[in-house]
Amino acid sequence: MTEKVTGKFYKRIFLAGILILALFLTGCSGIAPSSGRAEDAAAKTESGTDLNVHFIDVGQGDSTLIEKDGRYMLIDAGERDQGPVVVSYLKEQGVKTLDYVIGTHPHSDHIGGLEAVIRAFDVGTIIMPEKAHTTKLYERLLDTIEEKNLKITLPKPGTTYDLGSASFQILAPNRDYGDELNNWSVGIRVDYGNNSFLLCGDAEKEAEEDMVANGLSLKADVLKVSHHGSSTSSSQAFIDRADPEYAVISCGKNNDYGHPHKETLELFQKKHIKVLRTDQLGTIVAVSDGTKVTFPGVGDRMEPKAAEGSEASGVSTEAPDSQSTRREYVVNTKTKKFHLPDCSSADSIKEMNRSSIIGTREELIGMGYEPCKICKP
Structure with missing residues (x-):
C-alpha cells in the first residue's frame, strides 16, 4: 500500500x-x-x-x-x-x-x-x-x-x-x-x-x-x-x-x-x-x-586525472568536443544563424523569424545555419 x-x-x-x-x-x-530482498534482486x-x-x-x-x-x-x-x-x-x-x-x-x-x-x-x-x-x-x-x-x-x-x-x-x-x-x-x-x-x-x-x-x-x-x-x-x-x-x-x-x-x-x-x-x-x-x-x-x-592548470581539482576541466550533443537551439530563419536559448542576440529576433530546432551543432551547420559569434553554441 x-x-x-x-x-x-x-x-x-x-x-x-x-x-x-x-x-x-x-x-x-x-x-x-517488491520485497526488496537481495536474493530477489540477484534473481532479476x-x-x-x-x-x-x-x-x-x-x-x-x-x-x-x-x-x-x-x-x-x-x-x-x-x-x-x-x-x-x-x-x-x-x-x-x-x-x-x-x-x-x-x-x-x-x-x-x-x-x-x-x-x-x-x-x-x-x-x-x-x-x-x-x-x-x-x-x-x-x-x-x-x-x-x-x-x-x-x-x-x-x-x-x-x-x-x-x-x-x-x-x-x-x-x-x-x-x-x-x-x-x-x-x-x-x-x-x-x-x-x-x-x-x-x-x-x-x-x-x-x-x-x-x-x-x-x-x-x-x-x-x-x-x-x-x-x-x-x-x-x-x-x-x-x-x-x-x-x-x-x-x-x-x-x-x-x-x-x-x-x-x-x-x-x-x-x-x-x-x-x-x-x-x-x-x-x-x-x-x-x-x-x-x-x-x-x-x-x-x-x-x-579518469580522475589533473588537467593543465587544474591540479587543485584533480579532475580534468577541459570539455571535449560537444558538437555531437543534442539540444535545443534558437534559429533566426532570416539571417540563418543559430543561438543558445539564453543568448542576448536570440532575445532580439523578431517572432516571424524565430524558430527552435533540436539537434547537434554539426546537424545545424549541415542544414546551412551559422553559429552565433556571441554565445558560440
Whole structure:
C-alpha cells in the first residue's frame, strides 16, 4: 500500500498550508512494491537485457531516464525550456509510456520541464515530496497532473517498486525540512543484479545524514552527485557509505554557481572515484548487465586525472568536443544563424523569424545555419 492524493487535493493541501498526516491518506497505489530482498534482486538478471541509465544533458539542471525491459522511469526534466529537449530525447529512445515520473523537489531546474513531459506521454505513477513551492511553474505542474487525471504518490523511505526486472527503493526524504527545499529531495537506489545506482536530487548534507542514519543501503556502483557537485552536498560520511566507483555530475557549462565545486572534486579524487560530467561529455549513458557497469563511448575521459592548470581539482576541466550533443537551439530563419536559448542576440529576433530546432551543432551547420559569434553554441 502507498499513499496517494489527487493533483487537485494535493494542491489544496499545499496552498492552504495544511499538513495532512499520511496515516489518514493510506490507499492502494495500483502497483505492487517488491520485497526488496537481495536474493530477489540477484534473481532479476534472468531476462538477459541491460539496464540503461541516461543522464540527459539539460544544462544547469537534472534529468535522468532509466529503462529496463521496455519499462521507463524519468527523474526530473531540467528547466522549463528543457522540456522539449527531454521530450525529444525520450521519443528517440522509443518511450511511449513512463511507468514512473519522479519530481525530486520543487526547484525549477528539476521540475521545470515535467509539464511538457507529462503532456507528451502516458504516465503511470508520479512521485513527489509533500512540499509546495509558491511559483507559477509549480502550480502549472500541479494543474497538468490534475488535467490528466493523475495522482501523486508521496515518497515513503523503504518502499520498493519494480521497473521491469530491476527495482528501486525510496531512501528520502526522511522528515520535515521546513523551507530547505533541496533537503526535501526524493532519493532512490536503483538495483539490477549486483549493480546499484544512487540518485538523490539536490539533497544537502543534512538530508544525507538522515539517509546514512535510516539504515537503508546506500551502496552504489554509480552515484548521481547531488546538487550538481555543490560543496553543500556529498558529505564524507555519505560518500563513504555509498562508496561508488563512478560519480556523474549534471551541470551546465560555465554555470554561474561554479558547479562542481573544488571541494567535491577533491573528495572524489581522494577516494579514486571516476567522475563524468554532462558539461564536458553531454548526455551520459550507463549500461548494466547486472554484473558490471559500462559507459559506452566515454572511454578514458572519465579518469580522475589533473588537467593543465587544474591540479587543485584533480579532475580534468577541459570539455571535449560537444558538437555531437543534442539540444535545443534558437534559429533566426532570416539571417540563418543559430543561438543558445539564453543568448542576448536570440532575445532580439523578431517572432516571424524565430524558430527552435533540436539537434547537434554539426546537424545545424549541415542544414546551412551559422553559429552565433556571441554565445558560440
